Each structure stands twice: as C-alpha cells, then as structure tokens.
Amino acid sequence: xxxxxxxxxxxxxxLLRSDFTTQWRNRxxxxxxxxxxxxxLTTWKPFVAQLGGPFVLSNSITIGLVAIGLMGYSTxxxxxxxxxxxxxxxxxxxxxxxxxxxxxxxxMAMILMVTTAVFIAGSSYDQVTLTPAGYIVTYLTAVVxxxxxxxxxxxxxxxxxxxxxxxxxxxxxxxxxIMVGMFGQFSTNAELHNIVHWSPYGTVKTILxxxxxPAKWDNDASMALLVxxxxxxxxxxxGIKWFKWNTK
Amino acid sequence: xxxxxxxxxDGLSVSYGKFNAVQNVSFSVRKGEIFGLLGPNGAGxxxxxxxxEGLLKPQAGTIVVDGNDAASKPLHARASLGVQLQSTxxxxxxxxxxVLQLYAGIYGVPASKSDxxxxxxxxxxxxxxxxxxxxxSGGQQQRVSLVIATxxxxxxxxxxxxxxxxxxxxxxxxxxxxxAIRERGHAxxxxxxxxxxxxxxxxRIAIIDHGRVIAIDTPQGMIDKHKSDPEVIAVxxxxxxxxxxxxxALTGKAIRS
Numbered sequence: 011x012x013x014x015x016x017x018x019x020x021x022x023x024x025l026l027r028s029d030f031t032t033q034w035r036n037r038x039x040x041x042x043x044x045x046x047x048x049x050x051l052t053t054w055k056p057f058v059a060q061l062g063g064p065f066v067l068s069n070s071i072t073i074g075l076v077a078i079g080l081m082g083y084s085t086x087x088x089x090x091x092x093x094x095x096x097x098x099x100x101x102x103x104x105x106x107x108x109x110x111x112x113x114x115x116x117x118m119a120m121i122l123m124v125t126t127a128v129f130i131a132g133s134s135y136d137q138v139t140l141t142p143a144g145y146i147v148t149y150l151t152a153v154v155x156x157x158x159x160x161x162x163x164x165x166x167x168x169x170x171x172x173x174x175x176x177x178x179x180x181x182x183x184x185x186x187x188i189m190v191g192m193f194g195q196f197s198t199n200a201e202l203h204n205i206v207h208w209s210p211y212g213t214v215k216t217i218l219x220x221x222x223x224p225a226k227w228d229n230d231a232s233m234a235l236l237v238x239x240x241x242x243x244x245x246x247x248x249g250i251k252w253f254k255w256n257t258k
Numbered sequence: 259x260x261x262x263x264x265x266x267x268d269g270l271s272v273s274y275g276k277f278n279a280v281q282n283v284s285f286s287v288r289k290g291e292i293f294g295l296l297g298p299n300g301a302g303x304x305x306x307x308x309x310x311e312g313l314l315k316p317q318a319g320t321i322v323v324d325g326n327d328a329a330s331k332p333l334h335a336r337a338s339l340g341v342q343l344q345s346t347x348x349x350x351x352x353x354x355x356x357v358l359q360l361y362a363g364i365y366g367v368p369a370s371k372s373d374x375x376x377x378x379x380x381x382x383x384x385x386x387x388x389x390x391x392x393x394x395s396g397g398q399q400q401r402v403s404l405v406i407a408t409x410x411x412x413x414x415x416x417x418x419x420x421x422x423x424x425x426x427x428x429x430x431x432x433x434x435x436x437x438a439i440r441e442r443g444h445a446x447x448x449x450x451x452x453x454x455x456x457x458x459x460x461x462r463i464a465i466i467d468h469g470r471v472i473a474i475d476t477p478q479g480m481i482d483k484h485k486s487d488p489e490v491i492a493v494x495x496x497x498x499x500x501x502x503x504x505x506x507a508l509t510g511k512a513i514r515s
Contacts, residue, residue, distance in 0.1 A: 015333050015334060015337050015366065016363070016364060016366025017366070020363060020366060021363070021364050023363070024359075024360055024363025024364050025360075025363075025364065027359075027360075027363075028349060028352060028356065028360045031351065031352060031356060032349055032351045032352065035351035035352075090349070093347040094343060094347045095347055095348065095349060097313060098341075098343055098347065098348065099364070100312070100313060101311045101312065101313065101336060101339065101341040101343070102336060102361070102364045102365060103333045103334070103336040103337035103364075103365065104333075104364050255313075256313075
C-alpha cells in the first residue's frame with residue numbers, strides 16, 4: 011500500500027459510491043421528497059382540464075426541486091460540515107471541488123428521479139402525456155431549475171453555520187416557496203402575480219411548463235430561462251464565497 | 259532542510275483575523291521519529307497541525323512534506339501524509355468496511371474487500387465490519403481512525419491528541435501502534451497534553467505556547483537542561499523533576515481557556 015495521487019476518475023467514482031450509498035440509506039427523506047409533488051399532482055387533478063397538464067406537472071416538479079435543493083442538499087451539507095466529515099476528506103490528496111461535484115451529482119440524480127416520478131404519476135393518474143421532445147426539454151429545464159434551488163441551498167448553508175439553524179431556515183423558506191409560489195399565481199392582484207411570476211419559483215415553473223410544449227416556447231419562457239440562470243449564478247457565487255468547510 | 263527530514267516547518271505564522279495563533283514556528287521531523295508537539299490549551303498546536311494538513315492557509319512560512327512544498331504541490335504533500343484529526347467523524351450512514359473502502363479509494367490504494375477485512379482483523383475489529391462508525395466504542399473508533407490514517411502507508415502520520423478520552427488499556431495499545439509505525443520507518447507528529455505520553459513514546463518534543471516554540475529537545479534532554487532552574491524546582495511535587503514540572507515552569511501555572 012504505497013502513497014500516490016489517485017486519478018480524478020477513481021476519486022470521483024469512490025466518492026459517488028459513498029454518496030449514493032448514503033443517499034440510499036436515507037430512503038425515508040428521498041421518499042418524502044417524492045411524495046409531496048405526487049400529492050400535489052393528484053390533488054390538483056381538477057386543474058388539468060382548466061389550466062392544462064403542463065401547469066399541474068410544472069408546479070409539482072418545481073416543488074420537488076425546491077425540496078431537493080433546500081431540504082436535501084443544504085441540510086446534508088450543514089450536518090456533514092458540523093461533524094467534521096468534510097475536514098477529514100479534505101486532508102486526503104483530493105481537490106475540494108471533487109467532494110462537492112460528487113454531492114451535486116447525487117442531487118442531480120434526485121432531480122431526474124423526481125421529474126421521472128412526476129411524469130409517471132401524471133401519465134397514469136392525470137393522463138397527461140408529452141411529446142418525446144417535451145420530455146427531453148423538461149428534463150433539461152428541470153436540471154436548470156434544480157441548479158437554482160441547489161444554489162439557494164448553497165447560499166443558506168454558506169451564510170448559516172449551525173446545522174439546526176440551517177434546518178429550520180430551509181423549512182421556513184420551503185414553506186414560503188410553496189405558499190407564495192403555488193398560491194400567489196392564482197392571485198387576482200396583478201402586482202403580486204407579476205412578482206410571483208418572476209420569483210425563483212415562478213421562473214422555474216415557467217421554463218418547466220414551456221419545456222413540456224417546446225413548440226409553444228415563447229419570449230416569456232426565454233426571459234424566464236435567462237432570469238433563472240441569473241438567479242443561479244448570483245446565488246452560487248455568494249454561496250461559494252460565504253461557504254466555510256468547518257464550523258469552528 | 260536535510261535529507262533526513264520528512265517534514266520541515268519554517269517560519270510558520272497562522273492568524274484568525276487579528277489573533278495570531280501561530281507565530282514564526284520552525285521545527286522539523288526526521289524519518290523514523292516520533293515528534294510531539296506539547297502545549298497548553300490554545301497554544302497553537304492544532305493550528306500548526308492544521309496548516310501542515312493543508313486545512314489552514316498560513317500567513318507566512320513554508321511547509322515541506324517529503325520534499326513537496328505544501329503551498330505549490332498541495333496534493334503531493336497530502337499524499338505523503340496520514341491524518342487523524344482531533345474529532346474524527348466519518349459518514350454516519352456507512353459501515354466500517356465501506357468507510358475503509360472510501361478512504362482506500364480516495365488515497366488511490368488498490369485494496370480489495372478481503373484486504374480490508376484482513377486489515378480489520380489485525381486490529382481485532384473484523385466482527386465490526388458491518389457496524390456503523392458511531393456504534394463503535396471510543397477505543398475501537400481510534401483504532402479504525404488510525405488504520406484509515408495509515409491505509410496508504412504514508413511517510414508521515416499526523417495525530418492530533420490521539421489518546422484523549424481513552425482508557426489506560428486502549429492508550430497503551432495505541433502507543434504500541436504508534437511505535438509500530440515508527441518501526442516501519444515512518445515518522446509521526448503528534449500533539450498531546452499528556453506528559454506521560456510524551457515521555458513514553460516521543461523521541462523529541464517541542465513545547466509551544468502563545469503560538470511560539472519555546473523549547474525543542476528529547477524528553478530527557480529537556481528535563482536535564484532545566485532540572486536546576488529555580489522555577490522548575492519550585493513547581494516540582496514529587497522530589498524528582500519530571501517533564502511535567504519543566505512544562506509547567508516553561509508555560510506557567512495559569513489555567514488556559
């Protein structure tokens with residue numbers, strides 16, 4: 011057993027196996043992340059006829075993405091940082107970005123899983139099906155939207171050190187996203203409606219809904235995509251700048 | 259730096275904001291040597307070790323590990339290091355064998371599951387392979403941590419207060435394992451509060467206080483050098499001068515935070 015600098019591919023493979031195993035052992039959290047969008051999908055079945063399948067599906071996926079970015083990612087990062095798990099990894103001959111890349115890839119897999127689960131439930135329960143292009147573009151927009159919520163999670167875990175405070179903060183933010191995002195879009199107040207439309211919830215919901223019908227992609231969807239990317243860059247830059255690897 | 263040095267720390271300074279935790283610290287660790295860093299709480303031991311580990315960026319000074327400058331070749335320097343942190347924690351959802359697989363992988367050690375089981379057998383923890391790290395006793399956790407710190411056969415092993423919280427049996431066993439690392443030709447740098455530990459296992463020690471190295475010598479050499487000092491005689495309690503008497507005389511009797 012001689013020391014050497016391991017290949018990046020070996021490091022990433024090893025970290026991914028460990029992070030996926032950890033995620034698998036946290037099945038209860040994964041199931042909860044999947045259940046909320048499915049519940050929304052089934053309870054909003056009456057809206058399918060009125061507002062269209064993409065409206066209901068995009069809201070469900072958005073809620074799932076918010077849960078992954080805030081509840082899943084940031085709480086696990088805050089907990090592992092507090093326990094010194096990152097510090098132990100960082101004294102190994104591996105770069106810090108490989109540790110985070112592995113964590114983010116696991117969350118990306120979760121994003122694809124939630125999107126797939128909503129597609130399956132939407133098809134079997136609400137009879138909402140998309141064109142092949144619609145499915146492909148929606149997966150892509152889900153990744154873009156998921157990246158925004160991961161960057162918000164990164165910002166929270168960057169700003170707040172205590173894992174308990176991170177936990178309570180993300181729950182509060184999650185609740186605000188659901189209440190303002192989901193129900194604000196039904197508001198008759200034009201100003202509130204506009205704020206929600208251009209909020210991190212609204213822009214992601216817009217690109218998801220537009221992605222489900224690529225033929226109807228319009229300027230509003232393109233602008234929502236740009237705003238989503240803008241939010242992501244700002245939150246990611248701040249989140250990375252503020253982030254500390256240990257709480258001491 | 260001489261060819262015999264596995265670690266050379268020269269003019270190291272570490273600050274936290276305006277607080278200077280480590281100031282112009284220099285020392286070296288030779289091949290096949292157990293070197294102890296002693297000091298009261300907050301003296302700068304862990305900060306020094308953290309800088310060597312690459313967890314802290316020093317404000318000044320150079321650190322060379324096995325010929326690799328830690329600033330310009332950090333991965334090469336870290337590849338030569340085995341580290342046991344003060345409060346070691348591993349992924350709580352993973353079994354002990356999976357933690358070993360993880361660290362073998364990230365250190366680039368091609369170890370099969372049977373190799374790792376054999377490693378666990380060596381430390382009498384074969385039956386705990388499918389237990390989670392948090393389910394192990396303090397002594398068992400230390401054994402696993404030390405195995406992980408040495409899984410890649412490093413040239414230098416850093417141990418931050420390795421025997422804190424261990425019972426005498428576990429402590430003695432750990433000392434034997436540390437000495438076995440030296441017998442394999444590797445060097446060990448450890449921090450400790452225990453003068454007994456320093457006298458028992460360290461070939462040389464450095465006493466660090468207020469971020470500065472105030473003495474470097476062998477444990478017996480340090481006693482011999484200071485045994486006639488009035489301050490040392492004044493704090494002596496048992497009629498003979500011990501390393502603890504020298505330590506107290508050099509660092510003061512005041513309790514540190």
